[in-house]
Each structure stands twice: as structure tokens, then as C-alpha cells.
Amino acid sequence: MIPKAFKRSLWVFHINSGSCNGCDIEIIAALTPRYDAERFGIKLVGSPRHADVIAFTGPVTNDMKDKVIRIIEQTPDPKVIVVVGSCGIGGGVFHESYHLAGPIDKLYPNAKYFYVPGCPPRPEAIIQAFAKAWEWLEEVEKK
Amino acid sequence: MTGEFIFWLVVKSVIIAGIAIFFGLLYKGIDRKIVAHMQGRVGPPIRQPFLDVIKLMSKENIVPKHAIKWLFNAAPLICLASSIMLLLYIPIGGFDAILEGHGDLILILYLFAIPSIAMVAGGFASSSPYAAIGAQREVVTMISYELPLAVVIIAIAWKLSGIEGDVFSMAFIASHPIWQNVGILGLIGAIMLLISMVVVAPGELAKIPFDVAEAETEIAGGLTVEYSGRNLAMLYIADGVKIFAFASLVVALFFPYGIASLLSLNGVASIIADFLFFLLKVFLVMFFAVTLIRAGVARFRITQVVTAYWVTITLIALLGLVLLMWDTHFNVRWL
Numbered sequence: 001m002i003p004k005a006f007k008r009s010l011w012v013f014h015i016n017s018g019s020c021n022g023c024d025i026e027i028i029a030a031l032t033p034r035y036d037a038e039r040f041g042i043k044l045v046g047s048p049r050h051a052d053v054i055a056f057t058g059p060v061t062n063d064m065k066d067k068v069i070r071i072i073e074q075t076p077d078p079k080v081i082v083v084v085g086s087c088g089i090g091g092g093v094f095h096e097s098y099h100l101a102g103p104i105d106k107l108y109p110n111a112k113y114f115y116v117p118g119c120p121p122r123p124e125a126i127i128q129a130f131a132k133a134w135e136w137l138e139e140v141e142k143k
Numbered sequence: 144m145t146g147e148f149i150f151w152l153v154v155k156s157v158i159i160a161g162i163a164i165f166f167g168l169l170y171k172g173i174d175r176k177i178v179a180h181m182q183g184r185v186g187p188p189i190r191q192p193f194l195d196v197i198k199l200m201s202k203e204n205i206v207p208k209h210a211i212k213w214l215f216n217a218a219p220l221i222c223l224a225s226s227i228m229l230l231l232y233i234p235i236g237g238f239d240a241i242l243e244g245h246g247d248l249i250l251i252l253y254l255f256a257i258p259s260i261a262m263v264a265g266g267f268a269s270s271s272p273y274a275a276i277g278a279q280r281e282v283v284t285m286i287s288y289e290l291p292l293a294v295v296i297i298a299i300a301w302k303l304s305g306i307e308g309d310v311f312s313m314a315f316i317a318s319h320p321i322w323q324n325v326g327i328l329g330l331i332g333a334i335m336l337l338i339s340m341v342v343v344a345p346g347e348l349a350k351i352p353f354d355v356a357e358a359e360t361e362i363a364g365g366l367t368v369e370y371s372g373r374n375l376a377m378l379y380i381a382d383g384v385k386i387f388a389f390a391s392l393v394v395a396l397f398f399p400y401g402i403a404s405l406l407s408l409n410g411v412a413s414i415i416a417d418f419l420f421f422l423l424k425v426f427l428v429m430f431f432a433v434t435l436i437r438a439g440v441a442r443f444r445i446t447q448v449v450t451a452y453w454v455t456i457t458l459i460a461l462l463g464l465v466l467l468m469w470d471t472h473f474n475v476r477w478l
Contacts, residue, residue: 008187008188008191008194009191009194009195009197009198011195033182033183033184036179036184036185036186038175038179038184038186038187039179039184039185039186039187039188040187041187041188041191041194041195045359045364046359046360046362046363046364046368047273047363047364047367047368047369049205049368049369049370049371049375050364050367050370050371050375052198052202074205076202076203076204076205076371076372077202077203078202078203
């Protein structure tokens, strides 16, 4: 009973750690009537305490480093981080810039990551990543 | 005798709690589905709120380090319990309320304040500045909508006080619909009271356009910002139960009609028909008071909320009261 709930109810908190806003627009596009992520129970929430999934965009800048880690720690378990866009995976166009603290999975390795490559990725790809995330959350709940 | 009475009271209360939670969540699901259709989306399935609650129950329950722990944990429980308690005093589905008696009309008015006060306490206890702002806004909203709500209830009770009986009990008001005891002026007055009641609903239930206390896009969920897991699930259920309770109150005050006598049914069939008709009435009230308004307009600023309630809605309610008074004075009948 519990595992199936995760399959149809994922609440997403969105963090921008210094991205160019392209991926953020695509995340919003996934919620518009055209793609309508809410039909799968995916909802954008305003507080990390409510979230199951963190939609993470941007390479982490030095300024955002501590804040981003703090937000991830505030999210209740079980949680999943979906890294949206090339920047979050390897820096993208900002690769090896002087102001970067590195990609998020190096800074905070103790979490489950899912990656959506693209600059920016299409909304279909973002929704597919959420589908992968709920499959993993189901597995966690079964154990 | 007393033991048996208390036993049945407890059994009935548990049944009411089950009904309240089930239909509260069901109506929440229907509400979300209809809003999605109005926005040209497919929308979540109707059982979505049940899945959300089950999921929240299986999540970690975090209490912030600087929060006042007992108050933080007690607030959602009080909020849910008092929301369910409301339904013990409001007649639902053609049955009389479980706990009824002299003055329960006033009691309901105050019971509606308790979930909000519990959430305010929880908000202040959670040590987050967002929650503190949300709590302050909730208090301001409460001060705003209590006045028109009280005017509506007093106007109805005053109009019916001409008839022999216990005016301040729900059972009396439910058995004497306001529409049959007024003339033409009173009819217009009663419609104005109904309008102010419908506009009070989104404020009372913290829905758009009066959801300033929980505004997700500006203060990140406001009162509920630090709640997670089981506590958030309780607040989520309480929200659904409150919608069901307020719609039931509007039905009991304005539309307490049954359908069984009209269809000349009796026995079990009449009970079932009345209950289904009651659910339809609650749905219609919820549709016009919550869903339609929620899909149609954007959120007000906090100053606009106060102006809307204190000036516009209070004026409409007071005018309704005056019309009911003139109705008694001039006495022009429409039935």
C-alpha cells in the first residue's frame, strides 16, 4: 500500500544554485496544461520540508554552496535529487569557472541522484526523470 | 443508562470521524480535478489526496531544533480534532447532530476559530520567520472574516426568533428554513446573507483568493512551512474536513431540505436518498464557494483581504440584516 503511494504522489521542491534560468523555465513548462505533471500527482511545493524530490538546477556557485547543502538536509527522508540540465551534471558552459564549488553530487555524495542532461532538457525528459525517481522510492519503501 | 449513552456517543463520534475524513479527502480530490479541467488540464485522479496522505504518513517527521516541541506537535492534532468535532454539532445527511442542544449555533461559530488558532500556535512554535509571518497573517484574516460570519448567523437567528422554539440550536434552524419564514424584502436579505457566507468560506478555509496565510509562492507555505511527515498529513486531512464541515454548515443554515418526502420514499431508501442529496448539496456549495472562486481569481494582498471583509462583505451582511428587519416591520409575503 505504501510503495504505490509514492508512485502517484511526488512533491517537488525546486532549487536554483546559479543556473541561467533556462532549466527553471523548462521545469515550469512541465507543469503547464500542455504537459500537466499534476496528472501523475507531481506538485511543486514551497518548502523543502514538504518535498520528496528536489529538482536541482545550476552548477553550485561558491555563494550558494552552504545554503544548498542546508536545504537538502532539511528535506525529510526518503528523498531523491533530480539534477536538471548539463550545468548541474558537469558544469556545462560554466565548466572550470573560478566561481564554482563543483557539481552537487561531489559536494553532497550521500544522496540518490538522477540526472537529466540537456541545455535545457525538454519537459518530457524531466517528467521521465521523476518517473525513475518514484521507481527508486518504491524500492526503498519495499526494503 | 449513562454508560450506554456514553458508549453510543463514542461509537457515533468514531463513525462521524471516519465519514468526515473520507468525504473531506474525496471532496478535496474532486475540487482539484475540477480546477484542473477549468485550466484545460487532465488533472490528478480523484483519489489523489488519499495517496498524498498515505505518502506523507510514510515520510520522516522532522521537528526543527529551535521549535517548541510539544506545541509544534500538538497543533496539527488539535487542528484535526477540532475540525472533526465541528461535525458532531452540524447535522449531516438528514440526521440530527450527535451532540445538540441549546446554544450550539454559537458554539459552532467559536469551534470554527479553533483550527485556525491551533495553526497559528503551531506556526509561532515552529521558529521559522516564514511561519511567523503566516501566523500573523492568519490572525489578521480571522479578525476580518469573523465579523461578517457573526452578522450572518445572528441575522438568521434573529429572524427566526419570532417563531416559538429554541432559536440558538442547530436543529431548530435546520427544521425552519429561512426562505419559508420571510417576505419579499427578507428574501433579498437572505440571498445577501448567503452571498456573504459564500465569500467568507475561502477566508475561513484558507483558499485562494484569501489564502494569504499559506501563500506558497510568496511565503513558502506560511504556517505549514516547517511541518513534514505525519504532522503535515494531519494538517492536510484537517483542511479537507474543514471544507466538508463549512459546506455542511451552509447547507444546514440555508438548504436543510430533504428529497425523500418529495420522491415519496420511506424506510432505508429514504435515508439513502437523503444522504446522497445532502452530499450533492455539499458538493454544490463547495463548488461555488471554493472551486469556482479558486480557479477564477488570483490571490489578494493582506490589506485587500481586510478591506474586502470589513467593508464590502460586512456591508452586504449588514444590509441583509436590515432587510430582514424591515421584512418583519412591513411584512410583504412571497409564499
